[in-house]
Amino acid sequence: MTQPRTYRAVGLTLRKRLAGEADVIATMLTREHGKLDVLARGARRLTSKLMGHFEPLTLLRVAVARGRALDVISEAEVITAFQSVKTGYQTTARALYVAELVDGFSAESNANPALFDLTLQTLNAIAEQPMSDLPLRHFDLRLLDLSGFLPELYCCIDCGAELEPERHRYAAGAGGTLCPDCAPPDTLIRPLSLPALKVLRLLHRTAQPAGLPSLNIPAAVQNEVHSALSATLQYWLDRPVQSQRFLDATKSA
Ligand SMILES: [Zn+2]
Structure with a gap:
């Protein structure tokens, strides 16, 4: 035809x-x-x-x-x-971060309507919550999910055992959480606190950024969540996220 x-x-x-x-x-x-x-x-x-x-x-x-x-x-x-996100450096930097990742994770001519909808919802969430990083972390995790790279958050990716509280670690390159007994070769394993794991699970359960609860997450936990997601994104992208540097610069300005 x-x-x-x-x-x-x-x-x-x-x-x-x-x-x-x-x-x-x-x-x-x-x-x-x-x-x-x-x-x-x-x-x-x-x-x-x-x-x-x-x-x-x-x-x-x-x-x-x-x-x-x-x-x-x-x-x-x-x-x-999207003038509302383009009026400030921080919201512009956040929106460009979304654009770069969508570009990096999308295949040419391969329709993914859920990813398209997530992208628009995230831009709207950035406009509505200009100082919050939570919509971006939600975006990171949903983007991985919709691209087929969702990290495991409930079981050990090596032996399959269900994780016990406080007995887990995280390995971006291996595909998510690990129990304390497993150590796949050539994998960078990092600690992950229980609060950070709970935030990741919450982000995964939340379908749309508009549904994100207004949480007061301690900065240390936010940093852990960001660091785990950013290692996973970088692993699959095979390069650092360029706009992250711009985003970091707007925060320290
Ligand atoms: Zn294991």
Whole structure:
């Protein structure tokens, strides 16, 4: 069956790069078709009706024509530019962190509507709770889950035994929690406190960031949760998360 020559989608721009004299190639996460690179011809011309539409973190309704190398935007309408997250450094840094990870974990042309919805819900949560890191940690864990990399949080990933309270450790590269008796080779094992494990389980049980309880989690526990998730993300990405440095810089500023 031949594919139609044009298609429509709702997509979020994750990043853009410049091409030719006035073109833009945008990487978008679409609900219908997964991650796509699309060419927006003339989008850098002041006179173009596409001008400014492909800034990162813009939600668009697009019509796209299939092209030989890249698909080409024929129409684009901005649904929201998420101005509420772009007004401050910290919220912008948080939103760019989300965009980088979604980009890193999404496969080209592989639709994952739940991941698309999670991404928009997380951007809204960042706007609503600009000083909280909890929506990002929820995002980290749900992203891993929706990408097929959810770390084990209840049993030992080596022997399968159910974890007993206070008798567990965490190994990002091995896939999650370990009992004290197991030590798979070539694995970096770190301690994980019971409160941190409980926060991870809570994040996993919470379907949407809007459903996150307003918890007062001690900074040390938050750091532990962040460190375990960030090691897991880095393991699967096979590189550090670039925007984390920007995010850290906004916090110490
Ligand atoms: Zn074990």
